[in-house]
Amino acid sequence: MTHEEIRQALMTGCSEEELMAFGCPVCGGQASFHVHPRGKGFVIRCVSDTRHMHMSDANLSPPDGWAKYVEHGTWLS
Numbered sequence: 001m002t003h004e005e006i007r008q009a010l011m012t013g014c015s016e017e018e019l020m021a022f023g024c025p026v027c028g029g030q031a032s033f034h035v036h037p038r039g040k041g042f043v044i045r046c047v048s049d050t051r052h053m054h055m056s057d058a059n060l061s062p063p064d065g066w067a068k069y070v071e072h073g074t075w076l077s
Contacts, residue, residue, distance in 0.1 A: 001025060007055060010042060013063045026052035035062070035069040042066070 001009070002025050009018060022031045024046035031053065034043045040062055046052035059066075 016065045034071045
């Protein structure tokens with residue numbers, strides 16, 4: 001998948017299986033997914049090199065499955 005295809009899938013509420021299958025579009029490596037404590041903002045990035053993929057956005061109607069990816073801590077927004 002391309003960067004834009006991954007973003008589009010996240011914005012339309014992809015399944016958890018799809019989410020777990022996302023890999024880095026550049027190196028094919030593992031991607032990590034994190035959700036803002038408010039539950040709508042997200043970050044997905046390449047585990048190997050954030051220059052490959054590091055994108056954030058917000059889904060105003062996130063899937064229920066996102067709750068398990070909420071990460072508390074320091075967020076810039």
